[in-house]
Each structure stands twice: as C-alpha cells, then as structure tokens.
Amino acid sequence: MNANAFSTAGKPDWFDELNYDQKSDILEGITQADLGKIIPHDEVVKLFANYGLE
Template sequence: MNIQAEKLDLLQTIMNTNDEGLIMDVKAFLLNRKTDWFDELNEVQQKDVLEGLAQADRGETVAHADVVKLFGKWGLK
C-alpha cells in the first residue's frame, strides 16, 4: 500500500464532498481514535513483533524460569 497515495485520495474525496454528515463522521473518528502502539512502530519493528508472535504460536518459546537461570549467570535478575 502506498500510504501517501491513499492519504491524497482520501483528502481529495473529503475536499470534493458536500456531505456534512461524512465530514462530521470523519472528524469524530479522528478525534476519538486511540493510537495503537503497534502502529507507532516502524516497518522493521512491526516485522519483528509479528515474527515473535508467529514463533510463540509455533511453540518456539523459552520458559521464564529458564531465562532467569540463563541471565542469572551474569548477575542479572
């Protein structure tokens, strides 16, 4: 998806409408929208998070107790 092209297309639609209800709906949506932390990540970070979730779904995880033991060797708790 080309986000810049999408934004321009959306702006053009808004600029060309006389539908006051649409304008008020868009305004209300934007004012009430909560930003998701995932949306604030860059593309590489999002890819890493999604890969981590996929690994967890495949059962490729390490138990917390094992991590504590591993890092405890270096004095980290």
C-alpha cells in the first residue's frame, strides 16, 4: 500500500505529519489485517482480564 493513499485531495492529512517509522508501522498493521493476521477485540479483552487488566 502506498502512503499517499491516505491523502485526500492534496490537502495535508494527519498521516502526512507522521515520521517514517510511524507510517511504516501503520502500513504493516494494515497489511497484517488484510492477511487476516488479527486478534478480535473480544479475545484481547479476555486476555487482559486474565491478568487483572481492564
């Protein structure tokens, strides 16, 4: 995915304000989600609850 895909109508976007590492991490997360490498929210909540975190 191209970082420019997050820009709208040539106007600066919050994504444009991020540094390279931040953009890279976001794009990596999107790629992982596209590949189905995600953990549903309810499973994460249960995992945190096991450690007394909410």
